[in-house]
Amino acid sequence: MIVKEWCMYCGECAGVCPRGLIEAREINLVFDEENCKDCQICINCCPVRALEKEE
Amino acid sequence: MIETDVLVIGAGPAGSSAAKHAALNGAKVLMIEKKSEIGAPKRCAEGVSKDGLIQLGVEPSSRWITSEIDGVRLVSPGGTDVWLTRDTVKLPEMGYVVERKVFDKFMAMDAARAGADIMVKTLARGLERKGGHIIVKAECMGEEFEIKAKVIIGADGPESRVGRWGGLKTTVKPKDMESGAQFEMVGVEMENPNALEFYFGSVAPGGYAWVFPKGKDIANVGLAVISTLTEKSAYEHLVEFAKNCPTTKNATAVELNIGGDPVGGILKKISTDNLLVVGDAAGMVNPLTGGGIISGMQGGVIAGEIAAAAIKEGDVSEERFAEYDERCQKELGSSFNKYMKARNYLESLSDDELDSIAKTFNESEFERISTTELLKVLVNVSPKALLKLGKLF
Numbered sequence: 135m136i137v138k139e140w141c142m143y144c145g146e147c148a149g150v151c152p153r154g155l156i157e158a159r160e161i162n163l164v165f166d167e168e169n170c171k172d173c174q175i176c177i178n179c180c181p182v183r184a185l186e187k188e189e
Numbered sequence: 190m191i192e193t194d195v196l197v198i199g200a201g202p203a204g205s206s207a208a209k210h211a212a213l214n215g216a217k218v219l220m221i222e223k224k225s226e227i228g229a230p231k232r233c234a235e236g237v238s239k240d241g242l243i244q245l246g247v248e249p250s251s252r253w254i255t256s257e258i259d260g261v262r263l264v265s266p267g268g269t270d271v272w273l274t275r276d277t278v279k280l281p282e283m284g285y286v287v288e289r290k291v292f293d294k295f296m297a298m299d300a301a302r303a304g305a306d307i308m309v310k311t312l313a314r315g316l317e318r319k320g321g322h323i324i325v326k327a328e329c330m331g332e333e334f335e336i337k338a339k340v341i342i343g344a345d346g347p348e349s350r351v352g353r354w355g356g357l358k359t360t361v362k363p364k365d366m367e368s369g370a371q372f373e374m375v376g377v378e379m380e381n382p383n384a385l386e387f388y389f390g391s392v393a394p395g396g397y398a399w400v401f402p403k404g405k406d407i408a409n410v411g412l413a414v415i416s417t418l419t420e421k422s423a424y425e426h427l428v429e430f431a432k433n434c435p436t437t438k439n440a441t442a443v444e445l446n447i448g449g450d451p452v453g454g455i456l457k458k459i460s461t462d463n464l465l466v467v468g469d470a471a472g473m474v475n476p477l478t479g480g481g482i483i484s485g486m487q488g489g490v491i492a493g494e495i496a497a498a499a500i501k502e503g504d505v506s507e508e509r510f511a512e513y514d515e516r517c518q519k520e521l522g523s524s525f526n527k528y529m530k531a532r533n534y535l536e537s538l539s540d541d542e543l544d545s546i547a548k549t550f551n552e553s554e555f556e557r558i559s560t561t562e563l564l565k566v567l568v569n570v571s572p573k574a575l576l577k578l579g580k581l582f
């Protein structure tokens with residue numbers, strides 16, 4: 135997952151990830167990429183569209 | 190390894206309230222917070238009710254009150270205003286717009302004065318159960334360590350993972366997560382700087398937009414949307430709203446805030462062996478307004494009291510904590526169910542229907558706004574109100 139520079143670490147994406155794969159730290163987001171099912175729920179809910187799927 | 194009776198994870202209003210009440214009831218309490226500053230950055234429009242604070246026994250302080258509210262302005266999509274002020278209707282005591290950066294710290298200080306320890310910049314990363322306790326893996330300033338506790342209170346907000354680590358189903362469905370964006374602005378031209386303004390309709394699909402005054406020309410200008418109901422992000426909706434709304438079009442932003450607000454109601458199960466979740470992490474948010482400060486703190490009181498009592502009794506099992514689920518459902522959940530119906534109804538209305546309701550409302554004469562009178566107006570304009578809301582009144 136690409137986390138854009140303007141991510142504000144609000145954690146909304148972590149709250150909706152059905153698999154609980156996102157750790158929202160104070161100024162960092164850590165994804166458990168291995169278990170990601172690419173459902174894109176986190177991407178679509180971000181209030182500032184700061185997530186992008188890595189091709 | 191650090192050892193404690195109660196470990197509270199997250200120092201928002203719900204966590205501080207839980208920590209305070211667990212400590213007041215005799216438990217050894219540690220509260221950890223991942224951020225370096227409790228309360229900042231805010232994810233909130235900062236409105237609280239006076240009644241709510243009174244019920245919680247929180248003394249209002251000029252250090253965290255930015256404005257006192259005595260009216261409400263509701264704006265329909267076509268621009269019809271409905272004013273609910275002391276001059277036009279008899280309103281119950283309204284509330285305040287607070288400064289969360291100060292308010293949250295005050296509540297944490299209250300918890301500390303009651304006896305709780307606090308560690309900031311300390312992140313919980315996972316947990317495991319061992320011999321009747323929970324061991325939490327934590328990290329502070331690059332150092333990893335473990336905290337052993339009899340009871341964990343997960344007060345970790347909308348990004349909650351603590352409940353999931355403990356086996357609870359706390360994931361928020363996208364249809365139940367309001368995605369919020371807000372500017373704090375200066376140069377806001379409010380007709381009444383003591384009134385909250387709410388804007389409804391397609392300006393914020395699934396939610397509403399707001400102007401919450403924090404001074405004569407200062408306000409939180411924001412909105413929340415349900416991401417599954419719109420192609421645009423909350424931020425894009427906000428920029429459009431702030432540019433077009435007459436109250437804000439000449440204003441300048443001095444701060445941007447964003448965040449999720451779980452509005453699906455209290456989760457079915459909010460406790461298990463050695464673990465309770467509280468506040469946003471447990472869905473303790475009014476589904477209609479999105480307000481969760483007071484209800485989260487009320488949940489915190491219940492969590493703190495029950496955690497401390499269970500520890501004294503030497504029983505921190507799921508069965509013992511059933512009382513927590515029951516009290517929260519009774520004291521918070523039943524009113525949330527009504528607000529949920531009202532929210533679903535509001536969501537079903539078109540912009541035209543909202544305009545008609547606002548016009549009919551203005552033509553009606555009210556001494557005191559009661560729910561029955563409100564329902565009469567709604568049924569006049571849209572008969573589906575009776576079907577969707579009838580049982581509420």
Ligand SMILES: Cc1cc2nc3c(=O)[nH]c(=O)nc-3n(C[C@H](O)[C@H](O)[C@H](O)COP(=O)(O)OP(=O)(O)OC[C@H]3O[C@@H](n4cnc5c(N)ncnc54)[C@H](O)[C@@H]3O)c2cc1C
Binds near residue numbers: 344
């Ligand atoms: C845009 C917006 C506007 C809102 N407006 C209002 C309003 O006007 N009035 C109102 O009443 N409510 C409002 N709300 C809701 C309100 O902000 C929340 O309901 C309230 O903050 C919930 O309190 P809490 O203590 O449960 O969670 P939070 O205040 O979110 O606190 C949770 C804390 O846990 C910490 N944390 C998370 N994970 C960890 C971890 N792993 N380790 C350590 N610490 C962790 C976080 O850093 C955070 O400080 C709004 C919400 C949004 C998004």
Ligand code: SF4
Binds near residue numbers: 146147158184
């Ligand atoms: S929802 Fe968006 S802004 Fe918030 S933490 Fe996730 S990626 Fe960052």
Ligand code: SF4
Binds near residue numbers: 156169170174
């Ligand atoms: S794409 Fe889906 S599974 Fe992957 S991190 Fe995002 S929400 Fe979680």
